[in-house]
Amino acid sequence: LATAVYYVTSAYDGPLLLAVVVALFLVAAAGRLHAAVVIAALCLLGTALGTIRGNGDVNQVALFMLTGWFVAMITLGGLRHSHLARARETEERAAAQERLRIARELHDVVGHHLSLINVQSTAALRRLTKDPAAGADQATEALGAVKDASREALRELRATLGVLREAGEAAPTAPAPGLGRLGELTDAAGAAGLAVTVHRTGDTGPLPVEADLAAYRIVQESLTNVARHARATRADIHLDGVGCRLTVTVTDDGRGPAADPARTGPPGSGITGMRERARALGGDLTAGPAPGGGFSVRATLPLARTTATEEPRR
Incomplete structure (x- = not known):
């Protein structure tokens, strides 16, 4: 609008049309393609009306070249928007896959060992409740298995969480x-x-x-x-x-x-x-x-x- 007002009211020419060209590119790059097309159409319509009313500064050839500039800027802006959208989609998909992988690892590691701990501790409790004297040895064996399972769960959990380490931290060396x-x-x-x-x-x-x-x-x-x-x-x-x-x-x-x-x-x-x-x-x-x-x-x-x-x- 400022450019249009300037050209209508001022007797001096200037490179202000570059601002319109850049604006069209930025609007299209932001994903507002319809708005960019409407702005370009209004600019071309106003310029064409000025040419018809006798403005000799812009002839038909210049009007055709101006149309080409507008179309090119809108196209480049649209391509830029598509490229950024694809890049964001790829990044989000990679992040989602990584979250799924980590969740899967945590489920497998923690779920397996906790299930064994639950089974063994339940068995130990049942044996001690049923016959404290005779079941002591079996309960001790079950609690030993609980200890081993919990230690293994902690070890694998630390290895799995290594993928979430801070930048610069050493990578886990466990196979x-x-x-x-x-x-x-x-x-x-x-x-x-x-x-x-x-x-x-x-x-x-x-x-x-x-x-x-x-x-x-x-x-x-x-x-x-x-x-x-x-x-x-x-x-x-x-x-x-x-x-x-x-x-x-x-x-x-x-x-x-x-x-x-x-x-x-x-x-x-x-x-x-x-x-x-x-x-x-x-x-x-x-x-x-x-x-x-x-x-x-x-x-x-x-x-x-x-x-x-x-x-x-x-």
Whole structure:
């Protein structure tokens, strides 16, 4: 408006039209494309009316060039807005994925060990209440398992929270959990009264770090669900490596969803988290009643094998 008033009332020319051009770019870059088009149209209309009424400073050629400038500025501003919007969307999506990854890690680590602590402490309390004299030794053993599980939970929790460290802080040096530590899971489950057997067929190692961690967490969460919900006495872990694919299957002999109301509802965050882990690697996971009774979790993970001369990714 100030530029229009100046050109109408002043007899002196000046580069004030550059301010209109810059304003059109800024308005379009802010995402106000309709407003930029309206402003440009009003400017062109006013200039055209001045030319028609005999203003010799702006002829038809100059009016055409001015139109091109306005269109170019609005286009560049719109492209700038689109670029910034895509950058913000990419950043927000990356932040959401990182939050999901951290939440998944915390759920797997804390949920697994707290479930074992709950089972062992409940067993110890029941034994002491039922027969304080005879149950003392069994309660002591259960409390020892609680101590080990809590120590392991704290260790893994510190490693997981390392991703939230302050800038400049040293990165955690502990290796990521993998199937090489499967014995720790089976020992912990055994201390909770669950007999776990591991069956390996085909080529099950070495695995890429991402697949190794995903397989470990899937087994960990599956055993957690067995201890919390299945009322099972036995669980079987099958690891089958064929080509560039690893199949992880965990079955139990407990009460399946059809018989146990606690497992009839929609999948909880544990099964959802396991499925997200598998899909993040391009695989898939299914969970449901096993044909012979109990519950079964089956995950298929694609692999990119590491060779003897390659360093595994960290």
